[in-house]
Amino acid sequence: MAVAPHGEGGNGEARRFWEAHYRAHQRVWSGSANAVLVDVAGPLPAGTALDLGCGEGGDAVWLARLGWRVTAVDVSTTALERAATHAAAAGVAARIDFQQHDLAHSFPAGAFDLVSAQYLHSPVEFPRDRVLRAAAGAVAPGGLLLIVEHASVAPWSWNQDPDRRFPTPHETLAALDLSPGRWDTDRLGAPERLAVGPNGETATVTDNVVAVRRLRR
Numbered sequence: 001m002a003v004a005p006h007g008e009g010g011n012g013e014a015r016r017f018w019e020a021h022y023r024a025h026q027r028v029w030s031g032s033a034n035a036v037l038v039d040v041a042g043p044l045p046a047g048t049a050l051d052l053g054c055g056e057g058g059d060a061v062w063l064a065r066l067g068w069r070v071t072a073v074d075v076s077t078t079a080l081e082r083a084a085t086h087a088a089a090a091g092v093a094a095r096i097d098f099q100q101h102d103l104a105h106s107f108p109a110g111a112f113d114l115v116s117a118q119y120l121h122s123p124v125e126f127p128r129d130r131v132l133r134a135a136a137g138a139v140a141p142g143g144l145l146l147i148v149e150h151a152s153v154a155p156w157s158w159n160q161d162p163d164r165r166f167p168t169p170h171e172t173l174a175a176l177d178l179s180p181g182r183w184d185t186d187r188l189g190a191p192e193r194l195a196v197g198p199n200g201e202t203a204t205v206t207d208n209v210v211a212v213r214r215l216r217r
């Protein structure tokens, strides 16, 4: 699959890191959709969706199977190629536009009924608050922004810094800097879940979940 790169800004550090990460493993993620996305988007009518940091495409393929037209973005060519292969095998390739962006330097055009950022984290420098504000800016009137992020660290995570402080869901919401009176908050919380590590080990971890809807007016 040919994935057209969008924007060539920056020093390529994010692309190098994530490309090496994906190439080091035959498969990184389960291929299934993230549970909170399934819970939140499952009842919604299909429309247009933007999946930021789509990885190997589990969420994008799940959405496309439900009839969504998806723009799926990642910085890694290998991840995007695996996602496209997954989409083709599922028979939904025509409904997914895979785009390669380093979101620190370029962002997909358009307005979407659903913008999803599932664990959009990176150990290399990443202007996450700015990217999430751009994500809010890409939500169409009546549409939803769904952010799911780590709020605790699993024992097998790359980042075991004991001083690492995670934002609260309220802090993540505040950092979006949403115009007052223009958004409703659908979900704001920090649920626990049982996470499964690369060798099948399990641990209880916490996620922040922020879902905000842009009002139509």
Ligand SMILES: C[S@@+](CC[C@H](N)C(=O)[O-])C[C@H]1O[C@@H](n2cnc3c(N)ncnc32)[C@H](O)[C@@H]1O
Pocket: 014, 018, 029, 034, 052, 053, 054, 055, 056, 073, 074, 075, 076, 079, 101, 102, 103, 104, 117, 118, 119, 120, 121, 122, 126
């Ligand atoms: C922790 S993974 C989450 C993947 C997927 N959303 C999931 O929930 O399984 C973060 C993803 O974001 C992508 N990513 C990290 N930094 C990025 C950047 N600067 N621009 C675009 N994608 C990026 C990575 O390549 C990776 O696929």
